[in-house]
Amino acid sequence: MVVYPEKEMRVKKIQRGTVIDHIPKGQALNVMKILNLAEHPDPVTIAINVESGKHGQKDIIKVENRELSPGEVDKIALIAPYATINIIRDYKVVEKKQVSLPREIHGIVRCANPNCITNSREPAKTGVTMEKATPLLLRCKDCGRTMNQQDVIDQF
Secondary structure, three states, X not given: OOOOOOOOOOOOOOOEEEEEEEEEOOOHHHHHHHHOHHHOOOOEEXXXXXXXXXXXXXXXXXXXXXXXXXXXXXXXXXXXXXXXXXXXXXXXXEEEEEOOOOOEEEOOOOOOOOOXXXXXXXXXXXXXXXXXXXXXXXXXXXXXXXXXXXXXXXXX
């Protein structure tokens, strides 16, 4: 195990962009997937299994030159319900917010039931209700099917 001095930074600061902090250990790649960050033209830095005072270990993602939309923040909440979003400008945190999983989610998650009306050719908007945040449990408003976190990840 490599021991770093307490004040030494492992990853450089970013001038402008977003830092997604307090991602549950091992979930950074899933957050990358749902946000399609592999296609982002600027650097994206991932730190996995970083020591955390609150949670033991956590993951962190730094996205340079991009601020996340509210819809993207809602997607993160599905995978990392305790994540913190830090907006960086001129190397400083100018905004810090805790993600929150809304009770009802529209247009982000499709029903996992292939026979659900929302997965047909009918113009039906998807909607799910959060039954439980951790572990994630969502219920389709149309057919009642329950979905877990893996069902959500598999959609992206």
